[in-house]
Amino acid sequence: MQIRETRLASGLRVVSDPMATVESASLGVWVDAGTRHEPPEINGISHLLEHMAFKGTERRTARDIAEEMDAVGGHLNAYTARDHTAYYAKVLKEDSGLALDIVADILQHSTLDAEELAREQDVVVQEIGQANDTPDDIIFDHFQATAYPAQPLGRPVLGTEDLVRGMDRDTILSYMGTHYSAPRMVLAAAGRVDHDALVAEAERAFAKLSTQPDVKPETAAYVGGDYREDRDIEQVNLVLGFDGVSYEDPDYYTASVLSTLLGGGMSSRLFQEVREKRGLVYSIYSFTSSYGDGGLFGIYAGTGEDEAAELVPVMCDEVVKVVGGVTEAELHRARAQLKASILMSLESTSSRCEQVARQILVYGRAIPTAEVVAKVEAVDNAEIMRVARRLFSTTPTVAAIGPLSKVEGYERMVERLKL
Template sequence: MIENVRTTRLPSGLVVATDRLDTVESVTVNVWVNAGARHEPAEINGISHFLEHMAFKGTHTRSARQIAEEIEAVGGSLNAYTSRENTAYYAKVLKADQGLALELLADILRNSTFDEEELAREREVVVQEILWAIDTPDDIVFDYFQETAFPNQALGRPVLGTVPVVRSFTQDTVRDYMRNTYSADRMIISACGPVDHDAFVARVAEQFGDFPVTAAPSIEPPAFHSGDWREERDIEQVHMVMGFEGVSYTDPDYYTAAVLSTLHGGGMSSRLFQEIREKRGLVYSIYSYVSSHLDSGIYAVYAGTGQNEVSELIPVLCEETVRVADTLEDGEVERAKAQLKASVLMGLESPSSRAETLGRQIQIYGHPVSSKEMVEKVEAVTRESVAACARRIFSTKPVTAFVGPLSRVESHDSILARLGHTAGA
């Protein structure tokens, strides 16, 4: 049992988890729903994100304005976000108002009306959000990359959806999706702050105890594919993502991959930052990252560079990637491990971060994971295990995506060759 963390499963299957922290004055309450872009059929791609928007647009007892005014009248905040595997709703309030926070979250998830006028307005708001993303090359390049890595799969489709599909959404679309995917046994309610677990569970049981249970939607197994996406644009910079098949949250190499990414391109002391930005001045921004899912993952590098510099950037990036496994030094591995451990421990200082981490851990692993256990797993990473992980990840054929002036971007086959791969499937 983790100190100050308690969990209770209601008869419906809904999990309630609290992380008691008496040294702060605020409480963060999260509602995690195991429903995201990955659970959507192609014909309603974007509905998870759209439903998240509509949940705040009025209930049978409150208008959208009343929802906003009621939470802000106590100095609190209410928000949500959607990813490929879940949707999260959260409220942050002072400790005296935690009951209100939970009641508002219950109201928007149980009693939303999906008013036709509100729905019409919000369709256009989301359309503007999609168009903003398309107009932002260092944003949309990641969607292109994901689509190329997982072609014709839900995991590769954009979280926001597309303009024609979003404009097709009706009240029935939203209601049917919510009815089919928002199920008590796929929900986690987590809270952190000065929270009494038993009292909080009683409130949750009162507000969510009879939340419906439905059959779990099926998800297709992921199939990563090498490929290349290019979009010519008349802008100043080339935005690129180069990535490989990565690791899932439950993969034994999960923490090792995080150490690899940190020393490869995760900070100012990383290899990519030092060689490509500091030594050669080829970029303003470059970083590597690990993006994991429940059963798959991505390891990727983003860079933004000039039209002239891209021809030098790509060979250096490939060289620095290929040589990692054979040139690792103990000092850089230990430095990367220290960065990760600090990130874990600094997260303990924020009730919002703790509540989010608690909900995410239960969704992924089925139980909370202590910071001590996470630190121990980082500590267990060695130079040899990082080298083996690098060889594993970089042995997969990469995906590349480019947006910008592309006249000096070499071919995908040439990039494959630089990374030690042959062209073709």
């Protein structure tokens, strides 16, 4: 079966990825609005709005929403990212109409009741506190803020306690009216779905969406630098990173293979050298984060206070070494890992639904799996060396939390990373 896309007169894009052999359907709405679309004075509003969407509509109380989904054994959830927000459900095939109606209802008819808002502000403040008390979580917010200082892409998804408590119903409605318009949304479905029926239901269910045009976010400007917070805890949590690539960068797939090869699995260079050979960490991995106009390449490690003295030089050495090339066996394993991940994800309705929705938001089209796999398989040693040099020649970003007495200074790390 083939992925189909239809653009409604309102600008809402409807895309389906049918799977004839399953009994369920995943569907949802992906909104081109996230943390990077927020003015600084209302940082965190995308996330608060995501919470409030489930707190009651003109037709349903918060309890009704929960009970209707539970009554059909379904799952309803949402998340906020820096560049988008998603509201999604998974149900049996015969209940896809109900799921669509609920998602459409919470996106167009939420009451944003004042009492519910006050309670949910308390919930989000607790979430902020929990994140701050979790070093291996909050370290990534500090890493992001150091890479992109004083700009929307560097601000935390959750916002701050003062900002969250200062948001009222009118502020949320104003933000929603500006950013939650049909041209900024993708309705995606995967599984046992019929495209024509989905389009017909969408035209009815989403009739109240505004048609306000796109609002462009501030362009990302990578800076880099050093953030350190000495805490009396057991582990040093460290992230070392560099300027990365955007989704549309020609080096996107090469950077993904490089990350897998360097720290993406048990056979990766960092895992083998830092954990298996030296026993310096329990957790170490590399990652890439991409946006429409930029990205990050990073390495996370958690280690003890004494081990940190050895860890940092070894991490830097491995980064420098990969610029000199990799073996064909390493490259084969990294490509195989990525390829397997891509193909295995096709077995999940949820994964396919999100994948096609994100592709429509980012690229404006659904990308055939064969095209993605071909780009992964085309990555060779010369490309790895070139992209590694490109990325690791940029100004490093370092974020560290924990007992930092034996963590090398930023300038010394910069010296070690010179190519």
